[in-house]
Amino acid sequence: MSLEVFKELAGLSTTIGKQPDFVQSGGGNTSVKFGNGLMAIKASGCRLSEMTADKGFVVINQQAVKEYFDRVDMSSGTDYEKDAVEFVNNNIVDFPGIAKMRPSVEAPFHSFLKCVVIHSHSVYANILCCSSEGESLASRIFEEELFIWIPYVNPGFTLSWVIKKAVDERVEKTGVFPKVIFMQNHGVIVSEDTSSSCIALHEEVNRKIIDFFQLPMPYPAPSIQKVNEGQYKSTGELVTSLFDMSKANYEYLDHYALYPDQLVYLNKSFALKDRKILVEVNKEVLYNASEREASGIEDTLAAYLYVLDIISKLKLNVSVLNDEQKAFIYGWEIEQYRLKQAGG
């Protein structure tokens, strides 16, 4: 039985993960609940597109994590940021033949949503999530009852806690479970009873945003080409047309900080001594990285440029992370781990 669940999760993950407009590099995560209170969830830093029925996910005791969040007492003085991660890691269930890894740091919020969960960094959702008008636009595109909007909070414990409170409050007030959750400056979560209905709902949410803004389709595919051993150049339309020397610096990316994954996968590549992204005078965008890492940077850069470009074309106001929010991400130990895993 459990093997079927792993196949189901891998199928769901690769379906979503192979679309660079939905998921870039190690971003996004998926989960399926099964058995007696267990949940298979993407492992931290792994890529959704690379998940198989025996690699790229972990099994955790979802019931225990859910109950842990029911017991949270914010007045207790507990360092929940640390404690919650430890608790989740202590509730990993070993399965023979499954590679040992850390669960996604976003595992807690999966534990109190519906049976199947897809969390993506969809560029369409992020047009809403990264603009100041996003919440009110979402109310025009979607039925109020269907979704909740989560104002930006630090990822990790705080985000899961805020989502739990918002979901509980909504269910109590309306009796309707919010299947769609928009997270400001981050992405979207959808949850459903089955994998096929969850994929369909994720598709529908994105389709509605595309239709509302009449966005030209298809999404221009990111792509890279080998130049030398350890060096690749961008051949994707978005990066080659939208990225130039004026943007190819840490200051630009830091100023227009849209979401945590941009800081982890792009900004850090600029901050490193041996810079991984180079823009030459003849406008070639070069990645000094392995093929896998270069394609991850290309996908992330393309999505980032797309979201910024569309927000500007739609004459919306871009919403960016403040210094405190950025400092939290830059200093996050968990992200160091995630970056290492995703880079391979």
Ligand SMILES: [Zn+2]
């Ligand atoms: Zn995320």
